[in-house]
Amino acid sequence: GAVVSQHPSRVICKSGTSVKIECRSLDFQATTMFWYRQFPKQSLMLMATSNEGSKATYEQGVEKDKFLINHASLTLSTLTVTSAHPEDSSFYICSAMPGREETQYFGPGTRLLVL
């Protein structure tokens, strides 16, 4: 149980384009989903917390107009990196929490490379 999927697993795009990453909880409903970013040999850094049906809460230093988050249903959250630049290249990982648990379950991650 508690499986989270992400799509795509890897994406390469040109600078200036937008990229959408999907995060799905496959066998549970998640009122809260999270988006993290991880640079090589660094810790996971929380970017934003999204609650179904409401606006996402962004961490300090994360541009909400650049990283658009939509949590339209209890099983799906999307992260759109708008006008991507090479410095946005990173490993993006989502997680989701089943309603009554204190544990976050993570997706497999999406490797983004912006050329």
Add this chain to the structure above:
Amino acid sequence: SQKIEQNSEALNIQEGKTATLTCNYTNYSPAYLQWYRQDPGRGPVFLLLIRENEKEKRKERLKVTFDTTLKQSLFHITASQPADSATYLCALAVNQAGTALIFGKGTTLSVSS
């Protein structure tokens, strides 16, 4: 300042030995602490959760201790196997709901046969 440190970036041990990984933190009062395993190019996989009022937690070959006085957690893998080779992350839950996790950089464990 607030810090979470996993003291060793890398740990190499022989198969069958016990691996001990350390997580120290300063200026946090975590509600609980979690350990995750992360394989290269993959998302973290949850292993164990230990609360502030628990001293020790076990799951199969894994054992976690939590000392809130020392502000330290130890993660042990007994009878280690090459398949245990991975990066292990500790994460502090700084609120009761678990919605605010602070991660360490991880310790990469290599178990040689």
